[in-house]
Amino acid sequence: MMNSEPDSSHRLDILRDVLHQIETLRIKRQQEARDRPHPLLKRFSQQELADEACPTYRNLLEGRSRRVPNQTMIMQIAQYLECSAQERNNLLLAARYLPENLELEGIALKQALEQAQQVMGMLPYPAIIVTHTLSVHAANNAFQRVFEIPPLEALQKQQRHLFYFLFHRDFPMRARSTFNDQARDVWHVQASLGIDLFKHSNILYQFEPWYQQLIEQFSTLSDFRAYWGQESQEQEGKPLPQKNTPSKIVLSRNAETSELLPIQLRQIYISVCSHKYPCIAAFLPLDEAARVVFASLGSAKESSEHLSPYPVSHM
Numbered sequence: 001m002m003n004s005e006p007d008s009s010h011r012l013d014i015l016r017d018v019l020h021q022i023e024t025l026r027i028k029r030q031q032e033a034r035d036r037p038h039p040l041l042k043r044f045s046q047q048e049l050a051d052e053a054c055p056t057y058r059n060l061l062e063g064r065s066r067r068v069p070n071q072t073m074i075m076q077i078a079q080y081l082e083c084s085a086q087e088r089n090n091l092l093l094a095a096r097y098l099p100e101n102l103e104l105e106g107i108a109l110k111q112a113l114e115q116a117q118q119v120m121g122m123l124p125y126p127a128i129i130v131t132h133t134l135s136v137h138a139a140n141n142a143f144q145r146v147f148e149i150p151p152l153e154a155l156q157k158q159q160r161h162l163f164y165f166l167f168h169r170d171f172p173m174r175a176r177s178t179f180n181d182q183a184r185d186v187w188h189v190q191a192s193l194g195i196d197l198f199k200h201s202n203i204l205y206q207f208e209p210w211y212q213q214l215i216e217q218f219s220t221l222s223d224f225r226a227y228w229g230q231e232s233q234e235q236e237g238k239p240l241p242q243k244n245t246p247s248k249i250v251l252s253r254n255a256e257t258s259e260l261l262p263i264q265l266r267q268i269y270i271s272v273c274s275h276k277y278p279c280i281a282a283f284l285p286l287d288e289a290a291r292v293v294f295a296s297l298g299s300a301k302e303s304s305e306h307l308s309p310y311p312v313s314h315m
């Protein structure tokens with residue numbers, strides 16, 4: 001809290017501000033629920049708020065308690081009231097807590113993306129740059145060749161997203177990741193982890209309009225809604241798995257022989273700034289077949305660079 005030990009008068013002012021913010025939001029949600037019934041049948045009453053998020057809420061309203069809710073309780077109230085990021089931060093500020101760090105934007109985001117681009121340019125592995133929405137900002141040549149995807153600029157904006165890469169049946173990445181039973185089983189795990197990663201990275205944004213629009217957009221993709229509806233690791237309170245995650249199995253083409261080989265890859269994330277996003281997702285080779293495919297990309301590149309750009313004249 002910005003003032004760790006406010007006096008009694010100041011504490012009452014803070015509590016008054018907090019309750020005003022909460023009641024303003026609660027009444028707004030209640031009116032919205034009257035016009036359009038809530039899918040979970042929430043009524044947004046004072047008693048329901050007390051039952052679901054803050055057991056002392058009635059005591060606070062009636063003056064039997066004058067203790068400002070702690071930061072965790074404020075976040076629980078914001079979650080119950082389905083606050084947007086701005087509404088949540090307004091609640092935190094009213095209680096004199098520091099607002100949650102939002103994602104980078106403007107010049108800071110531009111600089112972070114430029115730095116990520118520089119780092120990715122030095123990697124010898126397939127890699128992409130993703131933002132917190134899991135949109136794909138950039139992809140290196142190795143990624144495009146290993147997964148045989150078209151250049152990003154050739155894709156529509158809504159297609160430049162990990163969910164599209166994962167779930168669209170006609171997209172090369174899904175087709176090449178489900179070529180046999182073992183690969184299909186791994187793909188199922190990767191799809192669930194992709195959903196969990198999005199939910200975990202955007203848990204504070206789930207009531208933002210862009211979040212809802214994004215889910216609606218991808219709900220047209222095969223299997224997406226089924227995976228989205230599964231209970232996530234984050235919802236169960238479990239940490240997202242890092243170790244023991246199965247390696248990615250994909251069919252990739254040897255650039256020298258054109259032979260399709262099943263290869264195993266390990267996906268890692270590389271941060272480039274103080275925020276988690278934007279970050280680089282890189283794919284490391286785990287078996288000999290993957291190393292052969294990666295080496296062939298370099299050999300093919302060297303061969304093309306050594307070709308003369310001019311026609312050879314014969315004497």
